[in-house]
Amino acid sequence: MRHLLNTLFVTSENIYLSLEGENVVANRESQAVARYPLHTLSGIISFSYAGASPALMGKCAQMGIALSFCTPHGRFLARVCGESSGNVLLRRAQYRMADDSGRSCRIARNMIFGKVYNARWSVERTRRDHGIRLNGEKLGAASQTLKELLPAIRDETDLDSLRGMEGAGATAYFRVLDDMILNSKESFFFRGRTRRPPLDAFNALLSFAYSLLAHNCAAALESVGLDSYVGFLHRDRPGRTSLALDLMEELRPCLADRFVLTLVNNRVVKPSDFQQRESGAVLLTDDARRSFLKAWQTRKQESITHPYLEEKLPWGLVPYIQALLLARYIRGDLDAYPPFLWK
Numbered sequence: 001m002r003h004l005l006n007t008l009f010v011t012s013e014n015i016y017l018s019l020e021g022e023n024v025v026a027n028r029e030s031q032a033v034a035r036y037p038l039h040t041l042s043g044i045i046s047f048s049y050a051g052a053s054p055a056l057m058g059k060c061a062q063m064g065i066a067l068s069f070c071t072p073h074g075r076f077l078a079r080v081c082g083e084s085s086g087n088v089l090l091r092r093a094q095y096r097m098a099d100d101s102g103r104s105c106r107i108a109r110n111m112i113f114g115k116v117y118n119a120r121w122s123v124e125r126t127r128r129d130h131g132i133r134l135n136g137e138k139l140g141a142a143s144q145t146l147k148e149l150l151p152a153i154r155d156e157t158d159l160d161s162l163r164g165m166e167g168a169g170a171t172a173y174f175r176v177l178d179d180m181i182l183n184s185k186e187s188f189f190f191r192g193r194t195r196r197p198p199l200d201a202f203n204a205l206l207s208f209a210y211s212l213l214a215h216n217c218a219a220a221l222e223s224v225g226l227d228s229y230v231g232f233l234h235r236d237r238p239g240r241t242s243l244a245l246d247l248m249e250e251l252r253p254c255l256a257d258r259f260v261l262t263l264v265n266n267r268v269v270k271p272s273d274f275q276q277r278e279s280g281a282v283l284l285t286d287d288a289r290r291s292f293l294k295a296w297q298t299r300k301q302e303s304i305t306h307p308y309l310e311e312k313l314p315w316g317l318v319p320y321i322q323a324l325l326l327a328r329y330i331r332g333d334l335d336a337y338p339p340f341l342w343k
Contacts, residue, residue, distance in 0.1 A: 001015070001026060001034055002313060002317065003036065003040075004309065004311065004313065004317075004321060004324075005042075005309070005321065005324045005325070005328075006040065006041055006042040006043070007041065007042060007043040007044065007045060007320075007324060008024065008036055008041055008043070008044045008045070009045050009047075009317055009320065010026065010044065010045070010046040010047060010048050011047050011314065011316075011317070012028070012047075012048060013047070013048050013049060013050075013072045014028055014029070014048060014049075014050055015027065015028055015033075015046070015048045015050055016028075016048070016050040016051060016052070016053075017044070017046060017048075017050075017051070017052035017053065017056055018052070018053040018055070018056055019053055019055040019056040019059050020032075020035065022037060022038050022039065023035045023036060023037055023038060024036050024038055024041070024044065024056060038059065038060070038063055038065060039063075041065050042065060042066070043065060043066040043067070043068070043223075043224065043324075044060065044065060044066070044067045044068070045068045045070065045223050045320060046067070046068070046069050046070070047070050047071070047072050047074065048072070049071070049072065051069070052067065052069075057080045060080060061080055066079060066080070066087065066223075066224070066225060067079070067080040068080075068222075068223035068224075070219055070223060073293075073297065074215070074216045074219050074220075074300070074316060074319075075215060075219055076218065076219035076222045076223055079222065079223060079225070087225040089331075090225050090226065090327060090330060090331060091225065091226065091227050093330050093331065093332075094226055094227060094230060094243075094330050095227075095230060097232065097330060098230045098231065098232055098236075101158075101159055102157060104159060104232035104233070105156065105157055105158065105159050105162060105232075106336070106337075107232045107233075107246075107326070107329070107337050108159060108162055108232045108233035108246065109153055109154065109156050109162055110336060110337045110338070110339045111232075111233065111246055111247065111249050111250050111337070111339055112153055112162060112165065112166045112169075112233070112249060112250075113150060113153045113154055113250075113339055114249070114250030114339025114340055114341055115166065115169070115249040115250045115252060115253065116146050116149050116150060116153060116165075116166070116169040116173075117146075117150060117250075117339075117341050117342075118250060118251075118252075118253040118254040118340070118341065118342045119146055119169060119170075119173040119252075119253040120143050120146035120147055120150075120173075121253075121254070121342060121343050122173075122180075122253045122254060122257060122258055123139055123142055123143045123146070123173065123176060123180070124143055125258075126139065126179075126180045126261075127139040127140065127143065130182060133182075134179055135179060138176060138179060139176055139179060142172050142173065142175060142176040145168075145169075145172040146169055146172055146173065149165055149168060149169050149172075152165060153165050153166075153169075159233065162233070163233070166233075166249075173253070174190070174192065174193060177190045177257070178190040178191065180261055181202065181261065181264055181265070182264075182265045183264060183265050183266075183267055184264065184267070184270075184271065187201055187271040188201055188202050188264045188269075188271075189202060190202050190203070193206070195207050197277075197279065197280070197281030197282070197283070198281065198282055198283075199280055199281065199282060200282055201269075201271065201273075201274045201282055202260070202264065203282070204274060204282045204283055204284055205260045205263065205264070205269065205284075205292075206256070206257070206260055208284060208289070208292060209256040209257075209259055209260050209296070210248070210252065210256055212256075212293075212296055213248045213251060213252070213255060213256045213319075214241065214244050214245060214248055215244075216316070216319050217241075217244040217245075217247040217248045217251070217319045217323070218241040218243075218244035219319075220247070220319040220320040220322070220323035221241075221243055221244060221247065221323045221326075223320065223323070224320070224323045224324050224326075224327045225327060226243060226323065226326065226327055226330070227243065228241040228242075228243050228244045229241055229242060229243065230242060230243055231243040231244075231245060231246045232246055233245075233246045233249070234246055247319065247322060247323065247326070248319075250322075250339045250340050251318065251319065251322075251340060253342075254340075254342035255299075255315065255318070259295075259296065259299050263292070263295060268291070268295060269288065269291075269292070273285055273287070273288035273291075274288070297316075299315060300314060300315050300316030301314050301315070301316060302314065302315050303315075304318065304342075306318070306321060306340075307340065307341045307342070307343075308321075308325065308338045308340075309321065318340060321340075322339075322340055325337060325338055
Protein backbone atom coordinates (compact mmCIF):
# COMPACT_ATOMS: atom_id res chain seq x y z
CA MET A 1 0.00 0.00 0.00
CA ARG A 2 1.22 3.49 -0.86
CA HIS A 3 -0.07 6.91 0.20
CA LEU A 4 0.73 9.37 -2.59
CA LEU A 5 -0.88 12.71 -3.49
CA ASN A 6 -3.52 12.21 -0.75
CA THR A 7 -4.53 8.99 -2.52
CA LEU A 8 -4.24 5.52 -1.00
CA PHE A 9 -3.08 2.90 -3.50
CA VAL A 10 -3.89 -0.68 -2.45
CA THR A 11 -1.60 -2.84 -4.58
CA SER A 12 -1.87 -6.18 -2.74
CA GLU A 13 -4.39 -8.57 -4.29
CA ASN A 14 -5.75 -9.95 -1.00
CA ILE A 15 -6.51 -6.76 0.95
CA TYR A 16 -10.09 -6.15 2.10
CA LEU A 17 -10.92 -2.58 3.07
CA SER A 18 -13.30 -1.83 5.93
CA LEU A 19 -14.45 1.10 8.06
CA GLU A 20 -13.54 1.62 11.70
CA GLY A 21 -14.72 4.93 13.10
CA GLU A 22 -13.20 7.59 10.85
CA ASN A 23 -10.49 5.28 9.50
CA VAL A 24 -10.12 2.97 6.53
CA VAL A 25 -8.66 -0.34 7.68
CA ALA A 26 -6.70 -2.69 5.41
CA ASN A 27 -7.34 -6.32 6.35
CA ARG A 28 -5.49 -9.45 5.23
CA GLU A 29 -7.04 -12.79 6.22
CA SER A 30 -9.26 -11.04 8.79
CA GLN A 31 -6.26 -9.33 10.40
CA ALA A 32 -5.84 -5.53 10.30
CA VAL A 33 -2.46 -4.69 8.76
CA ALA A 34 -2.81 -0.91 8.36
CA ARG A 35 -5.22 1.95 8.96
CA TYR A 36 -5.45 5.47 7.56
CA PRO A 37 -7.55 8.44 8.74
CA LEU A 38 -10.17 9.16 6.08
CA HIS A 39 -9.87 12.92 6.49
CA THR A 40 -6.32 12.73 5.07
CA LEU A 41 -7.50 11.08 1.83
CA SER A 42 -9.04 12.48 -1.35
CA GLY A 43 -9.17 9.08 -3.07
CA ILE A 44 -8.59 5.35 -2.71
CA ILE A 45 -7.61 3.13 -5.65
CA SER A 46 -7.73 -0.60 -4.96
CA PHE A 47 -6.14 -3.24 -7.16
CA SER A 48 -7.50 -6.05 -4.98
CA TYR A 49 -10.26 -8.50 -5.83
CA ALA A 50 -11.21 -8.73 -2.13
CA GLY A 51 -13.10 -5.44 -2.31
CA ALA A 52 -14.45 -3.14 0.39
CA SER A 53 -17.24 -3.08 2.92
CA PRO A 54 -20.55 -1.33 2.12
CA ALA A 55 -20.01 0.82 5.22
CA LEU A 56 -16.70 2.10 3.86
CA MET A 57 -18.20 2.75 0.43
CA GLY A 58 -21.03 4.73 2.01
CA LYS A 59 -18.64 6.71 4.19
CA CYS A 60 -16.40 7.53 1.23
CA ALA A 61 -19.42 8.72 -0.76
CA GLN A 62 -20.55 10.85 2.20
CA MET A 63 -17.09 12.43 2.64
CA GLY A 64 -16.47 12.94 -1.08
CA ILE A 65 -13.60 10.43 -1.22
CA ALA A 66 -13.45 8.74 -4.61
CA LEU A 67 -13.12 4.96 -4.15
CA SER A 68 -12.04 3.17 -7.34
CA PHE A 69 -11.67 -0.54 -8.04
CA CYS A 70 -9.31 -2.03 -10.63
CA THR A 71 -8.21 -5.60 -11.30
CA PRO A 72 -4.71 -6.59 -10.13
CA HIS A 73 -3.67 -6.21 -13.79
CA GLY A 74 -4.89 -2.61 -13.83
CA ARG A 75 -8.23 -2.84 -15.69
CA PHE A 76 -10.76 -0.33 -14.40
CA LEU A 77 -13.86 -1.91 -12.85
CA ALA A 78 -15.93 0.68 -11.00
CA ARG A 79 -15.85 3.92 -9.05
CA VAL A 80 -17.83 4.95 -5.98
CA CYS A 81 -18.21 8.68 -5.40
CA GLY A 82 -20.59 10.98 -3.60
CA GLU A 83 -22.32 14.18 -4.61
CA SER A 84 -19.60 16.35 -3.11
CA SER A 85 -16.70 14.61 -4.83
CA GLY A 86 -16.44 17.24 -7.56
CA ASN A 87 -16.35 14.59 -10.27
CA VAL A 88 -18.93 16.41 -12.41
CA LEU A 89 -17.09 19.70 -12.00
CA LEU A 90 -13.80 18.03 -12.94
CA ARG A 91 -15.26 16.60 -16.13
CA ARG A 92 -16.94 19.87 -17.06
CA ALA A 93 -13.57 21.60 -16.66
CA GLN A 94 -11.98 18.88 -18.81
CA TYR A 95 -14.57 19.37 -21.56
CA ARG A 96 -14.12 23.14 -21.54
CA MET A 97 -10.35 22.73 -21.88
CA ALA A 98 -10.76 20.20 -24.69
CA ASP A 99 -12.95 22.67 -26.59
CA ASP A 100 -10.30 25.40 -26.28
CA SER A 101 -7.39 24.72 -28.65
CA GLY A 102 -5.05 27.05 -26.76
CA ARG A 103 -5.65 25.42 -23.39
CA SER A 104 -5.53 21.97 -25.00
CA CYS A 105 -2.14 22.81 -26.47
CA ARG A 106 -0.76 23.80 -23.06
CA ILE A 107 -1.46 20.29 -21.80
CA ALA A 108 -0.57 18.45 -25.01
CA ARG A 109 2.80 20.17 -25.42
CA ASN A 110 3.90 19.00 -21.96
CA MET A 111 2.91 15.43 -22.83
CA ILE A 112 4.81 15.60 -26.14
CA PHE A 113 7.75 17.23 -24.37
CA GLY A 114 7.79 14.19 -22.09
CA LYS A 115 7.60 11.81 -25.05
CA VAL A 116 10.51 13.41 -26.93
CA TYR A 117 12.56 13.79 -23.74
CA ASN A 118 12.06 10.13 -22.84
CA ALA A 119 12.78 9.01 -26.41
CA ARG A 120 16.07 10.89 -26.29
CA TRP A 121 17.10 9.27 -23.03
CA SER A 122 16.14 5.85 -24.33
CA VAL A 123 18.58 6.43 -27.20
CA GLU A 124 21.19 7.77 -24.79
CA ARG A 125 20.84 4.73 -22.52
CA THR A 126 21.53 2.38 -25.45
CA ARG A 127 24.39 4.60 -26.56
CA ARG A 128 25.89 4.53 -23.06
CA ASP A 129 25.51 0.79 -22.49
CA HIS A 130 26.34 -0.52 -25.97
CA GLY A 131 28.16 2.32 -27.71
CA ILE A 132 31.21 0.18 -28.55
CA ARG A 133 29.24 -2.27 -30.69
CA LEU A 134 26.89 0.27 -32.27
CA ASN A 135 27.11 3.27 -34.57
CA GLY A 136 27.57 5.90 -31.88
CA GLU A 137 27.60 8.75 -34.37
CA LYS A 138 24.18 7.79 -35.73
CA LEU A 139 22.69 7.43 -32.26
CA GLY A 140 24.26 10.72 -31.19
CA ALA A 141 22.78 12.55 -34.19
CA ALA A 142 19.31 11.22 -33.36
CA SER A 143 19.72 12.24 -29.73
CA GLN A 144 20.78 15.73 -30.76
CA THR A 145 17.78 16.11 -33.07
CA LEU A 146 15.45 15.13 -30.25
CA LYS A 147 17.20 17.50 -27.85
CA GLU A 148 16.87 20.43 -30.27
CA LEU A 149 13.12 19.86 -30.58
CA LEU A 150 12.48 20.26 -26.86
CA PRO A 151 12.61 24.09 -26.54
CA ALA A 152 10.29 24.56 -29.52
CA ILE A 153 7.82 21.98 -28.16
CA ARG A 154 7.85 23.64 -24.74
CA ASP A 155 6.85 27.01 -26.23
CA GLU A 156 4.44 25.84 -28.97
CA THR A 157 0.91 27.29 -28.87
CA ASP A 158 -0.65 25.66 -31.95
CA LEU A 159 -1.87 22.06 -31.91
CA ASP A 160 -1.18 21.38 -35.59
CA SER A 161 2.39 22.68 -35.29
CA LEU A 162 2.81 20.58 -32.16
CA ARG A 163 1.70 17.49 -34.07
CA GLY A 164 4.31 18.29 -36.71
CA MET A 165 7.04 18.49 -34.07
CA GLU A 166 5.86 15.23 -32.54
CA GLY A 167 6.09 13.63 -35.99
CA ALA A 168 9.61 14.97 -36.49
CA GLY A 169 10.65 13.56 -33.14
CA ALA A 170 9.09 10.18 -33.91
CA THR A 171 10.90 10.07 -37.26
CA ALA A 172 14.27 10.75 -35.64
CA TYR A 173 13.63 8.19 -32.92
CA PHE A 174 12.30 5.43 -35.17
CA ARG A 175 15.27 5.95 -37.50
CA VAL A 176 17.56 4.48 -34.84
CA LEU A 177 15.17 2.05 -33.16
CA ASP A 178 16.46 -0.81 -35.31
CA ASP A 179 20.00 -0.04 -34.08
CA MET A 180 18.76 -0.54 -30.51
CA ILE A 181 17.76 -4.15 -31.30
CA LEU A 182 20.89 -6.11 -30.41
CA ASN A 183 20.04 -9.80 -30.88
CA SER A 184 18.42 -12.10 -33.46
CA LYS A 185 18.48 -9.40 -36.12
CA GLU A 186 17.35 -11.83 -38.79
CA SER A 187 14.02 -12.18 -36.98
CA PHE A 188 13.71 -8.96 -34.99
CA PHE A 189 14.19 -5.72 -36.90
CA PHE A 190 12.47 -2.38 -37.33
CA ARG A 191 12.04 -0.92 -40.80
CA GLY A 192 9.14 1.34 -39.87
CA ARG A 193 5.95 1.31 -37.84
CA THR A 194 3.27 -1.05 -39.16
CA ARG A 195 -0.02 -1.71 -37.38
CA ARG A 196 -3.50 -3.11 -38.00
CA PRO A 197 -1.93 -5.53 -38.75
CA PRO A 198 1.75 -5.53 -37.71
CA LEU A 199 3.88 -6.99 -40.51
CA ASP A 200 6.92 -8.17 -38.53
CA ALA A 201 7.69 -9.62 -35.11
CA PHE A 202 9.02 -6.41 -33.55
CA ASN A 203 5.97 -4.41 -34.60
CA ALA A 204 3.76 -7.18 -33.22
CA LEU A 205 5.47 -6.76 -29.84
CA LEU A 206 5.16 -2.97 -29.98
CA SER A 207 1.46 -3.15 -30.84
CA PHE A 208 0.74 -5.50 -27.95
CA ALA A 209 2.70 -3.33 -25.50
CA TYR A 210 0.97 -0.16 -26.71
CA SER A 211 -2.43 -1.82 -26.35
CA LEU A 212 -1.69 -2.80 -22.74
CA LEU A 213 -0.34 0.67 -21.94
CA ALA A 214 -3.41 2.35 -23.46
CA HIS A 215 -5.72 0.20 -21.32
CA ASN A 216 -3.67 1.01 -18.20
CA CYS A 217 -3.85 4.74 -18.97
CA ALA A 218 -7.60 4.60 -19.61
CA ALA A 219 -8.11 2.81 -16.29
CA ALA A 220 -5.96 5.39 -14.50
CA LEU A 221 -7.93 8.31 -15.94
CA GLU A 222 -11.31 6.78 -15.13
CA SER A 223 -10.17 5.99 -11.59
CA VAL A 224 -9.45 9.69 -10.87
CA GLY A 225 -12.72 10.87 -12.41
CA LEU A 226 -11.56 12.03 -15.85
CA ASP A 227 -13.24 11.07 -19.12
CA SER A 228 -10.73 8.89 -20.98
CA TYR A 229 -12.56 9.50 -24.30
CA VAL A 230 -12.04 13.29 -24.41
CA GLY A 231 -8.46 14.21 -25.23
CA PHE A 232 -6.39 17.31 -25.87
CA LEU A 233 -3.95 16.21 -28.59
CA HIS A 234 -6.00 13.29 -29.93
CA ARG A 235 -9.41 14.69 -30.82
CA ASP A 236 -12.78 13.04 -30.33
CA ARG A 237 -13.53 9.90 -32.30
CA PRO A 238 -16.28 7.39 -31.48
CA GLY A 239 -14.91 4.44 -29.50
CA ARG A 240 -11.41 5.91 -29.07
CA THR A 241 -10.01 6.67 -25.61
CA SER A 242 -8.35 9.86 -26.83
CA LEU A 243 -7.16 11.10 -23.44
CA ALA A 244 -5.59 7.70 -22.72
CA LEU A 245 -3.69 8.02 -26.01
CA ASP A 246 -2.56 11.49 -24.91
CA LEU A 247 -1.38 10.27 -21.52
CA MET A 248 0.48 7.27 -22.89
CA GLU A 249 2.58 9.37 -25.30
CA GLU A 250 5.17 10.28 -22.66
CA LEU A 251 5.27 6.65 -21.43
CA ARG A 252 5.74 4.93 -24.79
CA PRO A 253 9.56 5.23 -25.02
CA CYS A 254 10.42 4.52 -21.38
CA LEU A 255 7.80 1.89 -20.52
CA ALA A 256 6.53 0.16 -23.67
CA ASP A 257 9.49 0.50 -26.06
CA ARG A 258 12.18 -0.27 -23.47
CA PHE A 259 10.15 -3.25 -22.27
CA VAL A 260 9.97 -4.68 -25.81
CA LEU A 261 13.67 -4.04 -26.39
CA THR A 262 14.47 -5.88 -23.14
CA LEU A 263 12.39 -8.90 -24.21
CA VAL A 264 14.21 -9.10 -27.53
CA ASN A 265 17.72 -8.23 -26.36
CA ASN A 266 17.54 -10.68 -23.45
CA ARG A 267 16.11 -13.38 -25.73
CA VAL A 268 12.93 -13.71 -23.68
CA VAL A 269 10.97 -13.92 -26.93
CA LYS A 270 11.98 -16.22 -29.79
CA PRO A 271 11.16 -16.37 -33.51
CA SER A 272 8.99 -19.42 -32.80
CA ASP A 273 6.71 -17.22 -30.65
CA PHE A 274 5.13 -15.71 -33.76
CA GLN A 275 2.84 -16.88 -36.50
CA GLN A 276 2.33 -15.32 -39.91
CA ARG A 277 -1.10 -15.15 -41.54
CA GLU A 278 -1.84 -15.28 -45.24
CA SER A 279 -2.64 -11.55 -45.10
CA GLY A 280 0.97 -10.87 -44.06
CA ALA A 281 0.05 -10.13 -40.46
CA VAL A 282 2.53 -11.33 -37.84
CA LEU A 283 0.97 -12.18 -34.48
CA LEU A 284 2.09 -13.61 -31.15
CA THR A 285 1.07 -17.19 -30.38
CA ASP A 286 -1.24 -17.78 -27.43
CA ASP A 287 1.61 -19.13 -25.28
CA ALA A 288 3.79 -16.15 -26.19
CA ARG A 289 1.01 -13.71 -25.26
CA ARG A 290 0.72 -15.32 -21.83
CA SER A 291 4.49 -15.06 -21.34
CA PHE A 292 4.39 -11.44 -22.51
CA LEU A 293 1.63 -10.59 -20.02
CA LYS A 294 3.51 -12.26 -17.18
CA ALA A 295 6.66 -10.28 -17.99
CA TRP A 296 4.59 -7.08 -18.31
CA GLN A 297 3.15 -7.58 -14.83
CA THR A 298 6.64 -8.22 -13.45
CA ARG A 299 7.89 -5.03 -15.09
CA LYS A 300 5.05 -3.03 -13.53
CA GLN A 301 6.17 -4.18 -10.07
CA GLU A 302 9.72 -2.87 -10.51
CA SER A 303 10.53 0.36 -8.67
CA ILE A 304 11.18 3.77 -10.19
CA THR A 305 11.81 7.12 -8.51
CA HIS A 306 9.11 9.46 -9.75
CA PRO A 307 10.82 12.62 -11.07
CA TYR A 308 8.10 15.00 -9.81
CA LEU A 309 7.20 13.40 -6.49
CA GLU A 310 10.80 12.25 -5.85
CA GLU A 311 9.42 9.08 -4.27
CA LYS A 312 9.96 5.44 -5.15
CA LEU A 313 6.93 3.63 -6.53
CA PRO A 314 6.18 0.68 -8.83
CA TRP A 315 6.20 1.34 -12.59
CA GLY A 316 2.59 0.17 -12.65
CA LEU A 317 1.49 3.18 -10.58
CA VAL A 318 3.08 5.74 -12.90
CA PRO A 319 -0.02 6.13 -15.15
CA TYR A 320 -2.18 6.60 -12.05
CA ILE A 321 0.13 9.27 -10.62
CA GLN A 322 0.18 11.09 -13.96
CA ALA A 323 -3.61 10.89 -14.15
CA LEU A 324 -3.84 12.38 -10.64
CA LEU A 325 -1.45 15.18 -11.58
CA LEU A 326 -3.48 15.89 -14.72
CA ALA A 327 -6.71 16.00 -12.71
CA ARG A 328 -5.10 18.41 -10.25
CA TYR A 329 -4.00 20.69 -13.08
CA ILE A 330 -7.48 20.68 -14.63
CA ARG A 331 -8.98 21.53 -11.22
CA GLY A 332 -6.57 24.46 -10.92
CA ASP A 333 -4.48 23.00 -8.09
CA LEU A 334 -1.29 23.01 -10.22
CA ASP A 335 0.06 25.74 -12.50
CA ALA A 336 0.98 23.24 -15.23
CA TYR A 337 0.76 19.52 -15.95
CA PRO A 338 4.12 17.93 -15.01
CA PRO A 339 5.03 15.22 -17.55
CA PHE A 340 6.88 12.06 -16.53
CA LEU A 341 10.53 12.71 -17.40
CA TRP A 342 12.56 9.50 -17.25
CA LYS A 343 16.32 9.24 -17.19
